[in-house]
Amino acid sequence: MSSNSTILLQLCTVQLVRVSEMEVSFVLFALVISSISAHNTPPTFNDLVCQHCNEIHAENRLARNLKSDSTALLSKDFNATLVRQIIREELQRAFKLFRNKRPRKTKVKRAVSEWTVFQRRTDGIVSFDRDWADYVNGFGNKHAEFWLGLEKLHQLTQSIRYELEINMIERNGTYLTARYRSFHVGSGSGNYRLRVSGYSGNATDSFSKPSAPKWSSNRQQFSTRDADHDNSDRNCAGNREGGWWYNGCYAANLNRVFGWMLWYDQERGVKMAMRYTEMKIRPAKGP
Numbered sequence: 001m002s003s004n005s006t007i008l009l010q011l012c013t014v015q016l017v018r019v020s021e022m023e024v025s026f027v028l029f030a031l032v033i034s035s036i037s038a039h040n041t042p043p044t045f046n047d048l049v050c051q052h053c054n055e056i057h058a059e060n061r062l063a064r065n066l067k068s069d070s071t072a073l074l075s076k077d078f079n080a081t082l083v084r085q086i087i088r089e090e091l092q093r094a095f096k097l098f099r100n101k102r103p104r105k106t107k108v109k110r111a112v113s114e115w116t117v118f119q120r121r122t123d124g125i126v127s128f129d130r131d132w133a134d135y136v137n138g139f140g141n142k143h144a145e146f147w148l149g150l151e152k153l154h155q156l157t158q159s160i161r162y163e164l165e166i167n168m169i170e171r172n173g174t175y176l177t178a179r180y181r182s183f184h185v186g187s188g189s190g191n192y193r194l195r196v197s198g199y200s201g202n203a204t205d206s207f208s209k210p211s212a213p214k215w216s217s218n219r220q221q222f223s224t225r226d227a228d229h230d231n232s233d234r235n236c237a238g239n240r241e242g243g244w245w246y247n248g249c250y251a252a253n254l255n256r257v258f259g260w261m262l263w264y265d266q267e268r269g270v271k272m273a274m275r276y277t278e279m280k281i282r283p284a285k286g287p
């Protein structure tokens with residue numbers, strides 16, 4: 001046998017061994033894919049490909065060696081081309097598997113509706129002693145102190161039932177909460193009449209059912225210093241009281257001059273002055 005034939009036989013033997021190794025690697029690769037897909041953790045493309053990185057690197061090294069050894073005798077690119085073709089096919093197969101196994105994104109439904117804050121008082125920088133137009137359209141900074149606006153409140157609450165939560169901090173640091181299962185603001189033609197019901201909390205219900213009915217804000221029209229719709233002989237919104245659902249006049253008013261936002265504690269029989277207030281609503285659950 002000539003020396004050229006001997007070298008060719010050696011190369012073919014090496015190639016057969018290499019292909020056999022590749023078949024083994026295919027099996028190992030399939031096992032890796034099966035193992036990954038059997039778990040809940042979604043595989044990444046790198047997970048899949050790098051399980052095979054060592055084999056790929058080995059094949060590249062082998063290709064380079066064969067290429068240099070056989071340069072004088074055989075076509076330079078025979079082995080390298082074959083190896084690259086196998087690697088390319090395997091990478092394509094890995095990517096196809098990765099694409100099929102990749103979990104599809106699904107929208108997660110929110111379990112609880114988000115709150116819409118419509119009133120906040122924190123530092124007194126924003127004045128609440130304003131006219132009708134401001135209370136209808138809203139004013140202030142939504143990231144600090146503000147009033148969302150009566151028209152928006154009406155639009156939000158006209159078609160579905162909303163619930164209301166009022167959070168307050170008394171000047172002595174006591175946290176108070178008043179919740180209402182139902183909150184509705186009527187249209188502008190009715191001066192944005194308020195309807196609330198279903199109280200719970202630790203503040204006592206001075207908003208809708210105070211000790212004296214003439215102080216209840218429930219079922220009252222909204223009034224401002226320039227638009228008196230209250231049931232008092234005087235203008236309840238005058239004298240820096242701010243816009244509110246006045247009756248004749250109130251047991252709770254969170255829009256009056258800062259530092260003196262009032263809520264009457266019916267159990268203790270005292271007027272509580274607040275240093276922080278927030279009123280917020282969200283769609284209510286159930287009928």
Ligand SMILES: [Ca+2]
Nearest residue numbers: 232233234235
């Ligand atoms: Ca009046």
